[in-house]
Structures are given as C-alpha cells and as structure tokens.
Amino acid sequence: MADSNHHHHHHNHTPDIDAYARLDSPIHRWDTRFKLLGLLALIVAFASVQDYRLLPLLVTITAVIYTLARLPWAALRLRLRFPSYVVAALVIFLPFITGQTILLTLGPLTIRQEGLTLGLLIAGRLFCIVTIAFIMFGTDTFIRTIAALRALRFPDIMADMVLLTYRYLFEITAFFDQMQTAARLRGFQGGAFSLNNISTTAALVGHLFIRSYEKSERVYKAMVLRGYGADTAIRRDYFQATWVDYGKTAVMLIIAITILIIDKLIF
Amino acid sequence: MHIPDGILPTVVWTGAYVASGAITAYSLRQINKQEDPRAAVPKAAMMTAAFFVASSIFVPMPPPMTSAHLILAGTMGVMLGWYAFPAIVIGLILQAIVFGHGGITTLGANALIMGTPALIMSALFQRLVAKRPPDDKFTLIVAFLGGFAGVILAAAIYYSFIIGTLPADINRAAEINATIILCLSHLPVAIVEGLFTAALVRYLRRTRPDLIGLTPAISPS
Numbered sequence: 001m002a003d004s005n006h007h008h009h010h011h012n013h014t015p016d017i018d019a020y021a022r023l024d025s026p027i028h029r030w031d032t033r034f035k036l037l038g039l040l041a042l043i044v045a046f047a048s049v050q051d052y053r054l055l056p057l058l059v060t061i062t063a064v065i066y067t068l069a070r071l072p073w074a075a076l077r078l079r080l081r082f083p084s085y086v087v088a089a090l091v092i093f094l095p096f097i098t099g100q101t102i103l104l105t106l107g108p109l110t111i112r113q114e115g116l117t118l119g120l121l122i123a124g125r126l127f128c129i130v131t132i133a134f135i136m137f138g139t140d141t142f143i144r145t146i147a148a149l150r151a152l153r154f155p156d157i158m159a160d161m162v163l164l165t166y167r168y169l170f171e172i173t174a175f176f177d178q179m180q181t182a183a184r185l186r187g188f189q190g191g192a193f194s195l196n197n198i199s200t201t202a203a204l205v206g207h208l209f210i211r212s213y214e215k216s217e218r219v220y221k222a223m224v225l226r227g228y229g230a231d232t233a234i235r236r237d238y239f240q241a242t243w244v245d246y247g248k249t250a251v252m253l254i255i256a257i258t259i260l261i262i263d264k265l266i267f
Numbered sequence: 268m269h270i271p272d273g274i275l276p277t278v279v280w281t282g283a284y285v286a287s288g289a290i291t292a293y294s295l296r297q298i299n300k301q302e303d304p305r306a307a308v309p310k311a312a313m314m315t316a317a318f319f320v321a322s323s324i325f326v327p328m329p330p331p332m333t334s335a336h337l338i339l340a341g342t343m344g345v346m347l348g349w350y351a352f353p354a355i356v357i358g359l360i361l362q363a364i365v366f367g368h369g370g371i372t373t374l375g376a377n378a379l380i381m382g383t384p385a386l387i388m389s390a391l392f393q394r395l396v397a398k399r400p401p402d403d404k405f406t407l408i409v410a411f412l413g414g415f416a417g418v419i420l421a422a423a424i425y426y427s428f429i430i431g432t433l434p435a436d437i438n439r440a441a442e443i444n445a446t447i448i449l450c451l452s453h454l455p456v457a458i459v460e461g462l463f464t465a466a467l468v469r470y471l472r473r474t475r476p477d478l479i480g481l482t483p484a485i486s487p488s
Contacts (some may be wrong), residue, residue: 040371047372048277079367086271090429125273133272133371137364145364157295157308161357164312165319166365172313172320193327198459202466205321205337209314209346210475216313223309 020071021141027069028139031245032148038252039136045256046128049263052117055124057262061255062128069135079134080127087123094119142166151239168212176208268338268425269362269377272370279432284375290352290382297349311347315354318343319361326459335456340381341417342464344389345410345479351385352378380424384417392479406472407465414464418457422450 021028027035046058066076095103099114137145143163150159188200275283301307318339325334343351356378362369369377392413396406426446471479 043272043371044277047272047280082368083271090274122273126271127273129272129371130367133363134367137367142364155295157298157305158291158353158357160305160308161312161315161353162360164309165315165357166361168313168316169319169361172316176320176324193329193459195462197327198462199466199470201324201326202463203470205324205463206467206470206474208321209317209471209478212313212317213310213475213478216310219309219313 018141020075020138021144023070023139025068025070025139026248027065027135029244030139030248031239031241032140032144033151033239034241034245034249035140036136036145036148036152038249039132041256042252043129043132043136045259046125046132048260049121049125051263052121052124054259054263055120057259058124058128061259062131065135066131069139071135071138075138076131076134079130083126083130087126091119091123094122147238168216172208172212175211176204179204179208268380268421269359269369270373270380270425270428272372274432275373275376275428276432279428280372280376282375283373283379283428287352287356287375287378287382290386291356291378294349294352298353307350311350311354312357314347314350315357318347318354319358326463328455328459332455335459337460337463338381338418338421338456339460340384340421341388341413341460342467343381344385344387344417345392345413345468347385348389348393351389352382355381355385376428380421380428383424384420387420388413388417407469410468411461411465413461415457415461417464418453418460419450422453422457426450 030038042061049055049058095111095115096109097115098118099112099116101113102110103113103116104111140148146159146162150156183200183204188197298307322337322339324337326337327333328335340355343354347354356374359369359374359377363371363374392409395409396403399406423446426449430442430446430449468479
C-alpha cells in the first residue's frame, strides 16, 4: 500500500478483522472512504432515534445491508455476544426502575411501560449500530481502513500509532503469556489476594513495560534505517471513487435523513 | 468501564467527541513542539500496546470478590505524559475496529472517562514527585493515591454519563446519591489499583526511573 514502508510487516497471527475482507459484494467493492462516510451517517441516524416504534425499520435496514455484504451470520452472532452482556447488565433493569404506566405486577416487582420501551430502544440501537460497525470495518482490511481514515484527514501521527500499536499488540501479548507461564512455573499463584501477589503482578507488568520500551528503541532505529519519517502521504490514486461509490453513499445519506425525519416529525 | 453505543443522547456523545477531540489536538500540539515528534511515535505505540495488554489482566481481589481488571488510567498519565490521551483514543479505536467492543458513537465519552484521570495524574505526579529523592516514601503514597483516585474518578465520570442522561424520572438529588453509591462500590478495586500502582512505581523506580517521569519517559533518542 501507498508509500508507507513500515506497514508491511508480516503478522504471525492472521488478524481476525481481515477474515472477511476479501469476499466480494457490493459493500466490499464500495470505495473505503465513501463507505466509512455513508455507514457513519447511518450510525449517527440510528443513535439519534428516540421512538421505539422505528426499531423494526432499523433492524430491517441493518439486515438488508448485512445480507448485501455477504458476511457470514455466525460471525455476527459472535460480534453481538458482548453487546448482549451489556444489555443483560444495564438495560434489563430499566422496566423496573423507571416509568409511570404500570404494565404488570409480579409480587414486589412492577414492570412499567416507559422503562420497557426505553430498554427496547437502547438495546435495538446498540445491536443495529454494532452490526453496521462490523459491516463498516469487516468488509475491508484493517490497513485499508486506516489508509481511508488518513485520506479523510485523520492526523498522520495518530494513524501511524494505530498501525504500530496493532502490530505490536500480538508480540506483546505473546511475550506477556510467556512471562506469566514462567512466573507460574516458579510457583507464583496469582489467584489469592495478598500484598505479595499484588507486588508480584506489579513486577510482571513493570517488566513488561521495560521490555516493551527497550524493544521500541531498537524498532525505531531499524525503522529509521528503512526510511521511516520520510513522507507517508497516500498516493493520490490509491483510492479511486466512481459514480457508483457516490451513489451508494448518497443512498445511505437519504436513508439516514429519512430516519431522522420520521423520528422527529411523524411519530 | 466503557459506555456502549445506543445509550447516550446525541447531544451528549457529540459533545464528548468535541471535548476529547480538542484534548487530543492539544496533546498532539504539545507533542509536535518536540524536536522530532515522529521519533517518539514507535515508543508511544509500543507503550500503548503494552498498556492494552496490561489492562486485560486480572488482579486478585479481597473476598467476596475474586479478581478485577486494572484500569491503569493514572499509570498511563504518569508514564506517557502528553501521549496518554492520544494513546487512550488509539486503544479505543483498536477496540472498536478489531474487537467490536467499546462503541463508535461513544468513543469520545469513553476517552474522557479514561483520559481525564490520566491527564490529572500526569500533572500531579510531575508536580509533586519529580524532584523527590529516589528512596522517598512520599512518592509511593502519591502513587497509591494516584491509582486509587484514577479508578474513583473514572467511575464518577462513567456513572455521571449514564445516570445523568437516562430519562429516568428520579430527581437530581437521587441521581447524585446513586452516582456516589455506585462510585463507592468501586472502593475495593480502587484500593487494589492503588496498591498495585505503588508497587509498580517502586519496581520501576529501582529499575528504570526514567520511565515514570523522573526524567521524561518518552523522548526522542
């Protein structure tokens, strides 16, 4: 990609996020910059919906785009697992603590309508936004997504840091696993609470920081030798949008604005 | 302590985006004042990754709890200085893109939850500790309070966002009480993180004092 020479390191672990990046679909073929803008507009519209009666529409739109993207449904189920915990922890209480209109009384518990619809609204917005975000990032390689952000004026230093952090993440995780195994072999039981265990954990983490820092000094020297610090701007022809890309983004903008209008004016 | 998408009202999450965008821009401006700002980027990235990994580990907790995540907001401030806030934003971006956790619309709010304690601790540690002798007890007390206050402050911002914006029909006083009670429920975690931070500072002070700002941790080499 582009002129940036430090983005080509080999990853020992195939990053999960690139697993579906090379499938073919209308969403995959969409210019990454315009895809980010179009789907982001949709996310903003979803996040501002105030009326729970719009939820079936949101779910339908999300399902249609997901189907168009040809991503596997099993992957979505995995993605939605974490938000499900959030819903279970935060949203499930709402029907019991807020609202005036009593729907149902079960012994000491009263289920109230306003709390129920608020909970539904939050859960619906959350699941739809997480799904759209998965489509947005899952249909392109990580590197290409960051390049598109750069093209959209995301600061260069931040983009460099995102790529490098991602690259180091796997190394540091592997190293930390090794350290923990070594500590366990030497008899460290991290399980119980004691001052001793806390300071052993702190020493492990401290050692991790020192190792990472010292490694980064060597990495930097190697990167300078390979020309880092020279221009990392993206070649002008790296992304090329056609009227089809504009069209797809225009459709998303129209859907987003329509949702906002229905939510504000009609309901 | 991440706020997921779909919970905050539009005014709140856009406001949080503007605020954290401004803090990030200000931090980058401070970084750009250095002679060769890009020289520090690989180091900051490596440390960001190290913090990402470290914040995924569990530390043992006193009963009835078993273990809890480290938050490390205060530690990030002390070790990363002006890189702390951008580093937190980058951690959140990676979480959103790679792991699908954390939230897209709430990225700004989540950056404020972690980043505000980091910035405050960075300033306090520099001011109170930088010129103390190397075997000083006061440094460890500041480190404990830094780790402790980092958790409480992050929890306070987190619950203010959530309780303050839910259209629940409870009055302002009840909302403030609920926020205080929920923050107090984080006391055990805060104490453990305080102890952890003090132990970490003691360890680094012996081995690499420059990494905890006794001289600038991240500087072009």
